[in-house]
Amino acid sequence: MRDFAGAADLLLRNWAATARIAELPEGMRPLSRAEGYDAAAQVALRSGSDVAGWKIAATSEAGQKHINVEGPIIGRILKSRLLEPGAAVPLGDNIMRVAEAEFAFGFTKDLPARAEPYSQEEALDAVGSMHLSIEVPDSRYADFTKVGAAQLIADTACASWLVLGPAVDAPWRETDLSGHAVKGFKNGTFVTEGTGKAVLGDPRKALTWFVNEASAYCGGVKAGQFVTTGTCIVPMAIAAGDAVTVDYGAFGSISCRIV
Secondary structure (H helix, E strand, O other): OOOHHHHHHHHHHHHHHOOOEOOOOHHHOOOOHHHHHHHHHHHHHHOOOOEEEEEEEOOOHHHHHHHOOOOOEEEEEEHHHEEOOOOEEOOOOOOOOEEEEEEEEEEOOOEEOOOOOOOHHHHHHOEEEEEEEEEEOOOOEOOOOOOOHHHHHHOHHHOOEEEEEEEOOOOHHHOOHHHOEEEEEEOOEEEEEEEHHHOOOOHHHHHHHHHHHHHHHOOEEOOOOEEEEEEOOOOEEOOOOOEEEEEOHHHOEEEEEEO
16 A cells, blocks of 8 residues: 555655655555545645645646646645735745636535536536636646656645635626636736636636546535636746736736745
8 A cells, every 4th residue: 555644744844845856755656646636635634734725737738748747637725825815925946936827716515526527517506706816836846747647646736825816796607718818917017918718728617627526536625615727828937026917807907926
């Protein structure tokens, strides 16, 4: 039996120290997607923090190539890593050094694990709110492009900090999110632009994919949690001292400071 509790402790020690390992030791290393999620559950359990929500990584082809995986993966967002708009985001020795713009959805209903896949209608029916967010990801591996999906899943899908805004007031359910423009600014200067199409074609599709992935491997989703659905823009390179703003048009904007 593989020592996923040991893997979790090792990853958490490196997380706390902003340090890196080449990969997990052989006896702790997950060898499949399912084992990766088993290890990730131990990371959350042994972190001392509640799980606030979830993230999807690699929802675009560019994102999949960036971390060298064949498809999306999910990870838990710990409450201790959740920040409010305008917050100072510690960069430290972060090796990814990027900011990402993501649509997030808040759940008001449980979606427990089940054999039958959830439909998009069921997934959206469990959602009570949409939120704007900025993710600043990181990895506990020295070269996250080489370790493979199972080890990246174990490492919470490159989660680090998430800046999460309040519920959006605008009528998002009636909006074509796939075509909705999102613009990234750094220090007041426009950097990049994208749309919701970048995340599996539509944030709603990414939401539904997530619900079924969590059902298959993670015991489902609980009311009160959220999921952030992947970056709509090419990730913006960041450094300490940068002010980051993402403009979501009619939905508003969200900002943070990198320190």
